[in-house]
Amino acid sequence: MAKDSYKLIAQNKKAWHDYFIEEKFEAGIALHGTEVKSLRQGKCSLKESFIRILDGEAFVYNMHISPYEQGNIFNKDPLRTRKLLLHKREINKLQGAVSAQGYTIVPLKVYLKGSLVKLELGLAKGKKLYDKRQDIAKKDQRREAERQFKVQNL
DSSP states (O other), X not given: OOTTOEEEEEEOXXXXXXXXXXXXXXXXXXXXXXXXXXXXXXXXXXXXXXXXEETTEEEEESOEEOOOTTOGGGOOOTTOOEEEEOXXXXXHHHHHHXXXXXXXXXXXXXXXXXXXXXXXXXXXXXXXXXHHHHHHHHHHHHHHHHHHHHHHTO
């Protein structure tokens, strides 16, 4: 398997709908063995998960990793808090943005990079209702244009 191979496990589509993603970071996750096996099977959900920084360390909360079927006693709690592996300067940058400028840190996707499990997190600012309406209108226009193009080229 190539070192730069990439396999998407889970994605947080709602984050793109609810937030403006300003900057992205890649972080490792501190996991136990059965959790990695379950992730390789694609059993993960980022719905309602969030990231907090406590005492200079980043943690992801409410990330659901289903228990591994053959894991028996070695399975951990599916919703346990997991530590994110980031460089100190990245954590400091995120901490400063969250405390000073009103940003939030949102998990965007979980994927396998080579043999490692990575989490992409985004520094995000919340959208207002009218921003969401604009995005929906743009999406509808794009869909309609694609439909028209398809009809014309038949």
